[in-house]
Amino acid sequence: MRYADRLGLVLALPLIAGFALPFAGLRPNRIAAPVAEWLPHIFGWPAAAGVALVAVAALARSPLRLPLAALAVAGWLALLGLGASRLAEDAPAYARVSPGAGFWLGLVALVLLLADALARRKPAPVARLALLAATVAVLALVLRLWPDVSVLQEYAARRASFWAEAQRHVALALGSFAAAVVAGVPLGIAIQRTPRLHLPVMNVLTAIQTVPSIALFGLLILPLGWVAANVPGARAAGIGGIGMAPALVALFLYALLPIVTNTVAGLRAVPPSVSEAARGMGLAPRQRLLRVDMPLALPVILTGARIVLVQNIGLATIGALIGAGGFGTFVFQGLGQTAPDLILLGALPTVALAFAAQVIFDALIDLLPGRRP
Amino acid sequence: MKRWPALVLLAAMLAFLLRPALFVPLLAPLAPEGAPVIYDRAGLLSLTLAHLALVAGAMVPATLVAVALGIFVRRPAGEAFLPLSRVVTGFGQTFPPVAVLALTVPVLGFGTWPTLLALFLYGLLPVFENTLAAFSALPPSVVEAARGTGMTPRQRLWQVELPLALPLILDGVRTATVISLSTATIGSVVAARGLGEVIIAGLTSQNLAFVAQGGVLVAVLAILLAQGFALLSARLR
Numbered sequence: 092m093r094y095a096d097r098l099g100l101v102l103a104l105p106l107i108a109g110f111a112l113p114f115a116g117l118r119p120n121r122i123a124a125p126v127a128e129w130l131p132h133i134f135g136w137p138a139a140a141g142v143a144l145v146a147v148a149a150l151a152r153s154p155l156r157l158p159l160a161a162l163a164v165a166g167w168l169a170l171l172g173l174g175a176s177r178l179a180e181d182a183p184a185y186a187r188v189s190p191g192a193g194f195w196l197g198l199v200a201l202v203l204l205l206a207d208a209l210a211r212r213k214p215a216p217v218a219r220l221a222l223l224a225a226t227v228a229v230l231a232l233v234l235r236l237w238p239d240v241s242v243l244q245e246y247a248a249r250r251a252s253f254w255a256e257a258q259r260h261v262a263l264a265l266g267s268f269a270a271a272v273v274a275g276v277p278l279g280i281a282i283q284r285t286p287r288l289h290l291p292v293m294n295v296l297t298a299i300q301t302v303p304s305i306a307l308f309g310l311l312i313l314p315l316g317w318v319a320a321n322v323p324g325a326r327a328a329g330i331g332g333i334g335m336a337p338a339l340v341a342l343f344l345y346a347l348l349p350i351v352t353n354t355v356a357g358l359r360a361v362p363p364s365v366s367e368a369a370r371g372m373g374l375a376p377r378q379r380l381l382r383v384d385m386p387l388a389l390p391v392i393l394t395g396a397r398i399v400l401v402q403n404i405g406l407a408t409i410g411a412l413i414g415a416g417g418f419g420t421f422v423f424q425g426l427g428q429t430a431p432d433l434i435l436l437g438a439l440p441t442v443a444l445a446f447a448a449q450v451i452f453d454a455l456i457d458l459l460p461g462r463r464p
Numbered sequence: 465m466k467r468w469p470a471l472v473l474l475a476a477m478l479a480f481l482l483r484p485a486l487f488v489p490l491l492a493p494l495a496p497e498g499a500p501v502i503y504d505r506a507g508l509l510s511l512t513l514a515h516l517a518l519v520a521g522a523m524v525p526a527t528l529v530a531v532a533l534g535i536f537v538r539r540p541a542g543e544a545f546l547p548l549s550r551v552v553t554g555f556g557q558t559f560p561p562v563a564v565l566a567l568t569v570p571v572l573g574f575g576t577w578p579t580l581l582a583l584f585l586y587g588l589l590p591v592f593e594n595t596l597a598a599f600s601a602l603p604p605s606v607v608e609a610a611r612g613t614g615m616t617p618r619q620r621l622w623q624v625e626l627p628l629a630l631p632l633i634l635d636g637v638r639t640a641t642v643i644s645l646s647t648a649t650i651g652s653v654v655a656a657r658g659l660g661e662v663i664i665a666g667l668t669s670q671n672l673a674f675v676a677q678g679g680v681l682v683a684v685l686a687i688l689l690a691q692g693f694a695l696l697s698a699r700l701r
Binding site: 209401404435448449 | 678
C-alpha cells in the first residue's frame, strides 16, 4: 500500500466510471434524448490520457493530494466547457450539450477527494473563508468556459429573470431568518426564565415543524388573504394571500424552533458558578443577561441561527409553488417542462448558496473570542 | 409521558380516514363554492398508506446502510473514511430536499423512484450522524470489560455496543422519518403517489380544504410516528 490508500482506491471506482460512461450528451434540441459522447471521442486519445494521468496522480497517496485534487476538480469542470464548445461547433444551432453521467460521477469522486484532503488539514476559520473566496473566483473563471453548456444556455435565455429570482430568493431566506432571530432569541430567554411556558411553547413550535412545507405555505394563503382584504394599508405594503408574504411567514415559523431551542440550550449551559459570581459582583439581572449569560450562550445560539439560515435557503425554493418566486421558479418550471437544464439552473445556485452560508457561518462561530478552532 | 393525547390524535385520524364525510362541516368553509370538500380523485386511506409505504421503503434501507456505514468508519478497516464521512454528513444537509428530488428526476424520470432515492439519501444523514455519536458515547469501561471477558469483536458489537447505541440511533431514525414524511409530499410534484397529491391538487385548484386535509394528515402521521419512536427508545433505555 505504498502508492495508494484505501480512500484513493475506493474513489478510483467512480472515477473509472467517469471515464467509462458518457462524459457529455449532445441533444438535437432542448428536450430531445441525448446522444452520448465519451471523453476520448471529444478530445482525442492523447488528451484523454493526459486527463486520466492528473486524476490518477491526485488519487495516489502523496503530500501533493490537496493541490492535485483542486487542480483536477477545476480541470474537470473546464473540460466540460471546452468539450461542449467543441461538440457545438459541428452541431445544428438548436443543439444542446449537457453534462453526462460520466461527468457527474467523475466530479463527485474528485470533489470527495478534495474534501477529504481539506478536512485532514483542518484549516483555521480565516483560511476557510479565504478558500471559499478562492472557490468562487475559480468557479467564475471556469464558467466563462461554459457558454455552450446547456445550463448556461438556459441562463443566457433568462439572464434578467435569473437575477431577479436570485434577489427574491435571498430576500425570502434572509428576511425570514432575521425575523426569526429577532423574535426567537427573546422568546428563548423568556421561556428559559419562566419554566411554566417552556413545554407549551416548545410543543407548538414542534407541531409547526411537522406540517409539510407545501401545505404550510398553502394554508397561510387564507389568513394573509384576509389581512390583505380587511386591514387598511396591508395590500399596499405587499401583504397578500399569494406571493412573498405567506412564504416569508412560513419560513419564519419553521425557523423559530431551532433558534428558540438553541437559545434555551445555550443559556442553560452557562455554568451556575459564573452566574453566581456575576450576581455577587452586584450586576442587575439585565446586566447579567447582556454581559455574562448572552456572550457565553452566543456560540450555541449562532449554531441554531446557522441551521435556520441553511434550512431557509433550501425551503425558499418551495415558495415558487405559491408565487413567491426564488430559484424554485426554475426548478418547478423545469420539472413541468421536463427540461433537466432548467432544473439545474434553479437547483445548483440554491445548493451553492446554502453551502456558502454554512461555510461562512461556521467560520464566524469559530472566530468568536474564547473559541478554539 | 402522557399517552392519551396521542391516542386521541390516532382515533381522530382513523375516523377521518374511514368516515371523511363526518368532517365535511369542519372543512367546508375552506373549500370554494360548489367545489368538493373531501379529496375525491383517490381514497385518502389508500393515499395515506402509499405515503407511509414510500417513507418506509426509503427509511428501512437508509437505516440499514447508515448504521452499517457508521459502524464501518469506526473500525480499523474504515478509519480512512472517517474525516470524509464527517464532512459529507455536515454538508449533505445543506442540500435542500427539493434540490435532491429535482436532481434525481433527470436520472430516474418521473414517478416513485426519484422520490424514493431522494428520501433514501436524505434519510442517511441523521441516522449516520447519530450512529457515529452513539458509538463515540459508549462508556469505555463497558467496552473494556467486554474485551476483558474474552468476547470477539463481533460478539462485542452485537451483544454490547449495538444494544447500548440503539436508543441514540433510534433518535436519528425518528428525526429522519419525520423529515421524510414531510419531504415525501414534495414527491407528488414529480408524480409520486402520496398525500402530497392532495395538497398539490388543493394548491392548483385554490381549494384550501384539500391543502388542509393533506397537510394535517401528514402532520398527524409525523407526530404519531415520533411518539412511537420516543416510546420505543424510552423502553430500550
